[in-house]
Amino acid sequence: MDAGLMADPDASLARSTERSAEIEKAIASDPSQFRILTGDRPTGNLHIGHWFGSLENRVRLAHAGVETFLVIADYQVITDRDGVGPVRDRVYSLLADYVAAGLDPEKVTIFTHSSVPALNQLMLPFLSLVTDAELRRNPTVKAELDDTGERPMSALLLTYPVHQTADILFCKANLVPVGKDQLPHLEQARVVARRFDERYGRSEAEQPVFPQPEALLSRSGTVLGLDGTKMSKSKGNTIELGMTADETAKLLKRAVTDSDRHITYDPTNRPEVSNLVNLAALCLDRSPADVAADLGDTGGGGLKKLVTEAVNERFAEHRALRAEIVADPGLLAAILADGNRRANAIADDTLNEVRRAMNMDYS
Ligand code: TRP
Numbered sequence: 429m430d431a432g433l434m435a436d437p438d439a440s441l442a443r444s445t446e447r448s449a450e451i452e453k454a455i456a457s458d459p460s461q462f463r464i465l466t467g468d469r470p471t472g473n474l475h476i477g478h479w480f481g482s483l484e485n486r487v488r489l490a491h492a493g494v495e496t497f498l499v500i501a502d503y504q505v506i507t508d509r510d511g512v513g514p515v516r517d518r519v520y521s522l523l524a525d526y527v528a529a530g531l532d533p534e535k536v537t538i539f540t541h542s543s544v545p546a547l548n549q550l551m552l553p554f555l556s557l558v559t560d561a562e563l564r565r566n567p568t569v570k571a572e573l574d575d576t577g578e579r580p581m582s583a584l585l586l587t588y589p590v591h592q593t594a595d596i597l598f599c600k601a602n603l604v605p606v607g608k609d610q611l612p613h614l615e616q617a618r619v620v621a622r623r624f625d626e627r628y629g630r631s632e633a634e635q636p637v638f639p640q641p642e643a644l645l646s647r648s649g650t651v652l653g654l655d656g657t658k659m660s661k662s663k664g665n666t667i668e669l670g671m672t673a674d675e676t677a678k679l680l681k682r683a684v685t686d687s688d689r690h691i692t693y694d695p696t697n698r699p700e701v702s703n704l705v706n707l708a709a710l711c712l713d714r715s716p717a718d719v720a721a722d723l724g725d726t727g728g729g730g731l732k733k734l735v736t737e738a739v740n741e742r743f744a745e746h747r748a749l750r751a752e753i754v755a756d757p758g759l760l761a762a763i764l765a766d767g768n769r770r771a772n773a774i775a776d777d778t779l780n781e782v783r784r785a786m787n788m789d790y791s
Pocket of ligand 1: 504
């Protein structure tokens with residue numbers, strides 16, 4: 429039997445951090461040995477926290493030549509909420525940001541869960557390889573359940589890490605750029621890949637059907653909301669990538685600062701001010717300490733002015749491109765249809781291989 433899933437989260441994080449540095453080197457020397465799958469839930473519009481936490485990194489990896497798949501995880505929207513919300517608009521909003529950010533839809537396969545039946549069918553054999561005790565121990569699922577308040581655990585919330593395993597393995601991705609909250613899911617995916625090989629065997633190729641995917645840790649949680657707490661759409665404390673320069677200025681005017689006119693970068697004692705300094709620094713590609721030193725005694729007003737300019741400058745090109753993309757009727761639907769067609773072809777092949785490995789091939 430395997431050691432318990434995430435038996436020691438600290439050790440797992442340390443190992444993944446070390447391994448991520450090795451993988452970065454391997455990418456630099458030969459990107460063709462990797463295939464990336466990653467994705468987002470379409471639960472709202474992407475904001476600058478997503479940009480610096482994940483989107484920028486995905487663009488970097490794709491441009492470095494790593495073959496990339498991107499799932500818009502529409503079925504994950506219904507893990508912890510009752511309705512789907514305006515999911516269609518949100519799917520297209522995500523897609524617009526991906527493309528405007530520089531992910532070339534000819535090279536990067538962008539698709540929606542619900543459009544790829546064979547991917548979803550993989551969940552059935554995968555579920556047979558996982559125990560309910562393992563699923564209940566998953567710390568990320570537990571945290572997500574806690575966030576829903578009094579809501580009972582749905583069977584989909586409990587099992588979605590296995591669905592996410594299908595996202596990763598349908599295209600045999602071996603690399604998943606994620607934040608550390610996703611590490612338990614990656615460990616689950618490796619367990620499934622290994623047990624599939626042990627229990628159901630191999631297709632005619634005599635190789636394991638699935639690779640054991642690894643996490644590539646990206647910096648995450650570096651940008652807080654404008655009130656100094658976690659960025660979240662529901663709190664109205666985010667700057668969305670698609671906002672106009674005016675909307676951005678208005679939001680930043682309301683950002684929380686403090687009464688000390690001397691600007692410093694001190695995240696422990698001055699979280700709100702430091703968060704704004706950090707945001708300016710990220711946009712300007714400078715260190716937060718330097719940005720704070722330059723500001724000196726300008727007070728909250730001077731700080732906000734700098735952040736507003738820095739954000740609007742940094743995202744001007746993205747926003748202009750995004751506006752063009754959104755204005756072109758049919759463009760996003762055509763991009764998604766093409767991504768879904770490519771994802772379906774790969775998922776069908778993988779499912780056929782799985783049928784052969786499981787001796788369920790009756791053709
Ligand atoms: N769970 C991820 C999130 O909440 C989104 C996601 C869905 C994903 N499928 C994935 C991430 C597969 C990495 C790999 O952001």
